[in-house]
Amino acid sequence: MEEILxxxxxxxxxxxxxxxxxxxxxxxxxxxxxxxxxxxASEIGNTFNRIAKKANVHFEFSVNEKVAMxxxxxxxxxxxxTLIAMKNFGLNVAAEALLPFVYTxxxxxxxxxxxxxxxCHSSAQSEENTRAFSYLANIPTLExxxxxxxxxxxxxxxxxxxxxxxxxxxxxxxxVSHQKMPVVLGTIKTRKSLVEGNFIKDVKKFVTMPxxxxxxxxxxxxxxxxxxxxxxxxxxxxxxxLNKSKIGIVTSGVSYLYVMEAMQKLNISLPVxxxxxxxxxxxxxxxxxxxxxxxxxxxxxxxxxxxxEIKAVxxxxxxxxxxLGKELLPTTGELNPNLVTDAIAKIYGKSYxxxxxxxxxxxxxxRPKFCxxxxxxxxxxxxxxxxxxxxxxxxxDIGCYMLAGQAPLFLxxxxxxxxxxxxxxxxxxxxxxxxxxxxxxxxxxxHAGIPALINTVFNGSNxxxxxxxxxxxxxxxxxxxxxxxxxxxxxxxxxEDIIKGCGVKNLKIIDPVNQEEFIETVKKFIExxxxxxxxxxxxxxxxxxxx
Amino acid sequence: xxxKIEQFxxxxxxxxxxxxxxxxxxxAEAALAGGYDVKTSELHGLSQRGGSVEVHIRFGKKIYSPxxxxxxxxxxxxxxxxxxxxxxxxxxxxxxxxxSDQIIPIPSQKTLETKEIxxxxxxxxxxxxxxxxFSLCKEKFGTGVxxxxxxxxxxxxxxxxxxxxxxxxxxxxxxxxxxxxxxNIKTFDLAxxxxxx
Numbered sequence: 155m156e157e158i159l160x161x162x163x164x165x166x167x168x169x170x171x172x173x174x175x176x177x178x179x180x181x182x183x184x185x186x187x188x189x190x191x192x193x194x195a196s197e198i199g200n201t202f203n204r205i206a207k208k209a210n211v212h213f214e215f216s217v218n219e220k221v222a223m224x225x226x227x228x229x230x231x232x233x234x235x236t237l238i239a240m241k242n243f244g245l246n247v248a249a250e251a252l253l254p255f256v257y258t259x260x261x262x263x264x265x266x267x268x269x270x271x272x273x274c275h276s277s278a279q280s281e282e283n284t285r286a287f288s289y290l291a292n293i294p295t296l297e298x299x300x301x302x303x304x305x306x307x308x309x310x311x312x313x314x315x316x317x318x319x320x321x322x323x324x325x326x327x328x329x330v331s332h333q334k335m336p337v338v339l340g341t342i343k344t345r346k347s348l349v350e351g352n353f354i355k356d357v358k359k360f361v362t363m364p365x366x367x368x369x370x371x372x373x374x375x376x377x378x379x380x381x382x383x384x385x386x387x388x389x390x391x392x393x394x395x396l397n398k399s400k401i402g403i404v405t406s407g408v409s410y411l412y413v414m415e416a417m418q419k420l421n422i423s424l425p426v427x428x429x430x431x432x433x434x435x436x437x438x439x440x441x442x443x444x445x446x447x448x449x450x451x452x453x454x455x456x457x458x459x460x461x462x463e464i465k466a467v468x469x470x471x472x473x474x475x476x477x478l479g480k481e482l483l484p485t486t487g488e489l490n491p492n493l494v495t496d497a498i499a500k501i502y503g504k505s506y507x508x509x510x511x512x513x514x515x516x517x518x519x520x521r522p523k524f525c526x527x528x529x530x531x532x533x534x535x536x537x538x539x540x541x542x543x544x545x546x547x548x549x550x551d552i553g554c555y556m557l558a559g560q561a562p563l564f565l566x567x568x569x570x571x572x573x574x575x576x577x578x579x580x581x582x583x584x585x586x587x588x589x590x591x592x593x594x595x596x597x598x599x600x601h602a603g604i605p606a607l608i609n610t611v612f613n614g615s616n617x618x619x620x621x622x623x624x625x626x627x628x629x630x631x632x633x634x635x636x637x638x639x640x641x642x643x644x645x646x647x648x649x650e651d652i653i654k655g656c657g658v659k660n661l662k663i664i665d666p667v668n669q670e671e672f673i674e675t676v677k678k679f680i681e682x683x684x685x686x687x688x689x690x691x692x693x694x695x696x697x698x699x700x701x
Numbered sequence: 702x703x704x705k706i707e708q709f710x711x712x713x714x715x716x717x718x719x720x721x722x723x724x725x726x727x728x729a730e731a732a733l734a735g736g737y738d739v740k741t742s743e744l745h746g747l748s749q750r751g752g753s754v755e756v757h758i759r760f761g762k763k764i765y766s767p768x769x770x771x772x773x774x775x776x777x778x779x780x781x782x783x784x785x786x787x788x789x790x791x792x793x794x795x796x797x798x799x800x801s802d803q804i805i806p807i808p809s810q811k812t813l814e815t816k817e818i819x820x821x822x823x824x825x826x827x828x829x830x831x832x833x834x835f836s837l838c839k840e841k842f843g844t845g846v847x848x849x850x851x852x853x854x855x856x857x858x859x860x861x862x863x864x865x866x867x868x869x870x871x872x873x874x875x876x877x878x879x880x881x882x883x884x885n886i887k888t889f890d891l892a893x894x895x896x897x898x
Contacts, residue, residue: 168729168733275744276744276745300767329742329767332743332745334729334767335738335764336733408767411766411767414766415766415770490766490770491770508771509772509790518787519807519810520716520783520784520810522750522751523750523752525750554750561808631745
């Protein structure tokens with residue numbers, strides 16, 4: 155029996171933050187889960203993929219985050235308790251489905267878990283701060299600090315959603331998602347089979363057409379007012395170390411842990427306001443906290459959202475308060491105990507010397523690389539033989555093959571977001587005669603490459619697209635995708651059928667081990683005046699080794 | 702070793718595929734069974750593809766941050782010689798620093814001399830030990846992948862990891878999949894028998 159499914163009330167189990175969130179969903183009685191893998195949120199899907207059958211939970215790796223969101227919306231509309239999970243960039247993809255979902259509200263309680271990645275440990279695109287979506291979507295947002303809170307806040311989020319019929323956002327960050335600690339287990343209500351939903355027609359609730367849509371907006375704002383009161387009544391945000399000090403700290407998420415660590419280190423005890431509900435912002439407790447203070451430090455990662463909110467509240471109560479935050483802490487990159495100790499020492503007027511190695515230590519340039527024997531070596535090697543690299547633009551996309559951008563390959567001239575290798579290729583080819591080859595994996599092609607491919611056909615440009623079909627979503631931990639479903643009963647989708655269906659005439663499926671054929675095809679297709687696709691098909695070593 | 706310690710900080714460095722997350726789980730389980738609060742930090746994703754990996758484990762009466770602050774590691778375990786250098790920022794003169802004798806070359810970078818690496822670490826820590834963890838395991842079992850288990854067992858036997866050897870052994874039994882368990886228990890015993898010259 156997996157520990158995460160243990161039904162031993164009160165037992166302490168060491169869980170990863172993401173798994174603690176899964177446990178919280180199970181203890182809340184989650185009935186439907188959809189996700190698209192992306193680090194640091196991937197384990198949510200990986201764990202449900204392992205346990206969903208045993209736990210009688212509907213689970214799917216959806217094709218992208220937008221359809222994961224829509225699948226979750228549908229399950230909620232049909233009455234099921236639903237969890238939708240993704241990484242930060244995923245919410246960009248899903249945003250169009252998120253906003254109207256907040257308007258219609260939920261039928262089955264729904265939580266949306268999103269994990270940010272300050273310092274971009276595993277994020278190529280940007281250092282995103284999902285809290286911006288809390289404003290954009292008016293979605294209640296909770297920020298846990300550690301694994302235990304991941305579980306507890308997941309349950310709280312389901313409670314809020316159940317009570318106010320609105321989806322709730324649970325925002326994690328890498329150091330919360332990938333933090334382990336002992337988590338006290340609650341109970342899971344076991345069920346004998348999957349729960350069947352029932353969509354009950356209710357046009358007023360589920361159809362967002364004007365003029366009704368504006369009424370819905372009013373309803374969302376009203377719900378958030380009530381939720382704010384609920385937070386206050388249930389003491390969701392809390393003040394610690396209340397004492398006579400005139401200096402205080404406001405913090406949230408993992409930064410709270412660094413604050414407590416720093417005060418231990420400096421041997422001081424300042425009052426701390428821990429913001430757990432970022433949205434709706436708990437103004438009343440903030441007012442109460444600020445009133446007796448002369449100076450505060452806001453400790454938060456990335457953009458100063460809390461700081462701005464607090465400055466606004468301070469203005470409202472017209473208090474003569476010095477508010478420091480990003481003057482002492484970076485906006486780029488994650489925080490750590492040392493940075494926070496330094497900032498608190500400064501505001502408190504205590505001396506602290508940041509530990510530093512005061513002699514030269516060589517920097518190691520050990521970067522991740524393709525696994526030995528990875529079929530991608532053959533693809534990139536073949537391309538290098540087929541063309542003059544200086545005369546060709548190479549479009550990158552999101553997947554293991556991003557590693558082609560570094561030594562020894564250097565085959566990546568632009569990199570942006572999922573599927574964009576093709577979309578951007580089209581733009582370049584529309585306005586330039588330069589030769590261009592894009593690299594995109596099977597998972598990423600399914601995710602967002604298809605509309606871009608249709609656009610190249612429809613709007614007439616001629617890049618050479620190489621689909622690196624390794625039969626799996628490899629980078630995020632080998633999740634199945636539509637070309638090879640994990641469930642033997644599921645219907646698979648052939649990439650070549652899609653390519654043909656889009657009207658592409660130059661199509662070849664090649665195992666890159668046949669180097670001669672591969673090289674000849676690249677040479678031929680790159681001269682074509684039509685869009686060309688090579689499906690370079692050879693399974694990831696992990697797929698091969700599994701068999 | 703019955704006395705409860707206030708706080709103990711461990712940093713493990715190595716490269717993707719050396720099993721750092723398994724070691725983290727073993728130590729965390731042992732610390733929990735020993736009655737401690739525990740927090741750990743790890744990274745997933747592309748870092749698995751042979752890149753540098755660094756994990757943190759902290760246990761004690763009450764642990765806040767999952768990350769070990771700079772200069773505050775009580776114990777560093779390096780599963781690869783060159784990777785030791787990355788952990789220097791976490792140590793102080795009292796830190797114990799155990800290094801396995803494996804070298805994994807970095808493409809496009811000259812491999813550093815063992816002597817040079819040890820002397821750089823020894824500039825800060827007075828307790829550096831280069832152990833034949835990789836070569837011994839490889840010689841006895843045909844694979845060096847248990848080097849990490851060897852080092853944490855060694856640390857427990859020598860008392861530089863304040864968790865009893867019994868706790869470590871129980872945690873190994875809990876965490877390691879059954880088909881590899883026998884080899885790992887043998888590795889544990891091998892560490893017990895190591896005599897320092």
